[in-house]
Amino acid sequence: MPRPRPSTIWFSPERPRKPRLSRERIARAAVALLDVEGVAGLSMRRLAARLDAGTMSLYEYVAGKEDVFDLAADEAVAEIDLDIPDGMPWREALTRQLVQSRDVMRRHPWLPTLMATRPMLGPHALARSEVFHSLLVEAGLEGPRLTAAVGTLTYYVQGYAAMESTWRSRMRDSAAEAELRRRAREHLDRQRESHPTLARHTRLDDADFDGSFMLGLEIVLDGIEAGLGT
Template sequence: MGAGAGEPGGVWLRAGGDRPRRERLTRERIVEAAVGLLDAEGVPGFSMRRLAARLRAGTMSLYEYVSGKEDVLDLALDAVLGELPPAAPDTPWRAAVTAQAAQSRRVMLRHPWVPALVGTRPLLGPNALAASERFHAALAATGLDDRRVAAAVSAVTGYVDGYVLKEALWRARHRDPAAEADLRGRVWAHIGERADAYPALGLYARLAAEGATDFDTQFRIGLDIVLDGIAAQIGGAGSAAVRTGPRGG
């Protein structure tokens, strides 16, 4: 049974793909324009009509190259995932995972609509699969068993996606650095005035005084905490030594 035209991921699952009948446009031009439109308007502001206007083409002409909006979203998402560079060969697992996580954050901040899509559709495009293969291979090289590799991938991607989604929303809402700094200062002061009721939250005021509350610093520290947890599994219960379970009858 073939994948439906309005189904997320369907563009990757339909046998033979959708071949255009004429070359007035190209799929590449459509995808490039779609990325630009998504960067400008986000997913809520995306439509085939707006995409056609950006291309100065008729809306129906787009359907010679794609089956619909879902195809375009899948193709645009895979295009920007192609911006993730591979790590150098023989890079240690932690350095490889750290680099890919940091690059993923940069790509998602450059294209703030990406977090809204990566968690809601199958990532089956060639760039997505290549990036996923590299990520899984780096963690599989640790010797962890399959269940822990899968869980480790979920832990890292969940951390990165969630962090960047919150960061992107905050940056979109607070574009003026001076106004943002003033807001943060008032937040810390509000908490400081209530230190008796919320003594543990005082750490944020202390971190702010040290200049350690910026997104970059907190992202790196949080990622290290996640990776420390993965490292603790290596050589222990999650190692390849127990991959096949106990021997004997």
């Protein structure tokens, strides 16, 4: 199991450099490259080429790819709108934030992986976390329950978005997907005697990712709300 990194680029403030490059420019280029190549396809050489710069010049701004991943993840998180209309109830505001988070992760399928493998301490990530925590504190959570609620909601969205992106990347043909679901349904029906609950209740024909996501989020929020004041 890989050991966590003892450091992150956010522990080192950016020093004044020549105006040609900056962390911001590197972050934007890294997001664009990751959208095309994915995490495995990002290299310092490819990133430098996208920036029309020498590979070694990047090392004046970052120590290596892990720093680039930190920058890219924070740049993508910046796409989540943190403005909340005055008077919006905490649950509605949280739902709004989490729906946007899923949308961002679908636009950038590499993001859930990076979020799960590094501390999210960049300025945009911290601003999002501040809003997120504030809404749950407003609802009445604190201490271990607050931490658990934040984690549960975060991991639900990350996991759902990662699963959805993986499925969509492999199942691009709607007719092929429908045929696979039909055959899976028939297979499960043949197992009805040994797996009666699955055969009766599993909805293998349901390809509504949006509806499933919203229903699952509602169930999680119901659980959080039911525990308020206990």
